[in-house]
């Protein structure tokens with residue numbers, strides 16, 4: 001199957017400091033690939049590079065091939081057309097992404113209008129379909145509701161409705177369910193999984209939570225201080241982790257502590273190209 005995203009030897013520098021060392025991986029349509037690693041390992045930097053949202057002073061090398069284009073060379077105006085439309089992103093904190101004084105139906109229709117996703121006359125029914133698809137209508141939430149009247153899980157569903165409004169080929173979910181209770185988290189994950197298959201959408205899921213990753217992802221990328229130290233099918237990675245850092249992360253997740261401590265695991269100096277799929 002043709003990959004919807006192909007990252008080739010991507011590295012990121014902040015001024016002269018390497019933040020991400022060359023990393024290569026692909027995401028296929030309908031596939032969920034997880035990115036994990038400790039705080040500061042470069043997960044969000046990777047997500048921001050893919051979205052073209054790196055801070056000023058950051059530089060990328062390598063290629064990000066998406067729908068036949070190399071995003072590292074795309075002008076900002078063309079990136080703006082892709083972002084929120086062909087590549088969507090959902091975050092942990094919905095209130096930073098939602099406008100608190102605008103009804104949720106309006107915010108979803110703004111997204112549809114901005115990207116010209118459906119003809120104007122179809123926008124209102126489309127909003128209803130989206131609210132239905134993410135389970136909000138069933139929960140009695142109408143398009144007229146304001147974000148503050150919703151629970152955390154319901155706000156995440158609004159974000160998801162906005163993210164899938166234009167049927168993106170790639171969804172980047174950065175710690176999307178971290179703040180939710182475990183039942184709501186499981187419901188959201190099931191929904192994202194269903195939508196990925198339904199829309200043949202690749203999902204790049206950034207998470208610290210190995211339980212969530214095991215349940216959700218088909219493949220896992222492990223980052224250690226900006227290096228991709230392991231990339232494997234999820235079951236293989238959990239059953240037979242190859243890298244000491246992956247083993248330490250799994251041990252920490254199981255026992256709440258790491259043996260040996262993560263900081264004592266040497267950072268690879270020989271991984272120059274990242275781990276290929």
Ligand SMILES: Nc1ncnc2c1ncn2[C@@H]1O[C@H](COP(=O)(O)OP(=O)(O)OP(=O)(O)O)[C@@H](O)[C@H]1O
Pocket residue numbers: 014019037038039040041042043044045046055
């Ligand atoms: N604006 C910046 N300028 C310089 N360095 C930065 C900047 N933003 C992040 N970094 C550095 O980049 C590295 C990776 O950070 P990043 O936020 O990508 O990690 P992360 O794995 O997403 O962490 P977390 O799980 O805490 O969000 C860290 O060493 C961080 O200090």
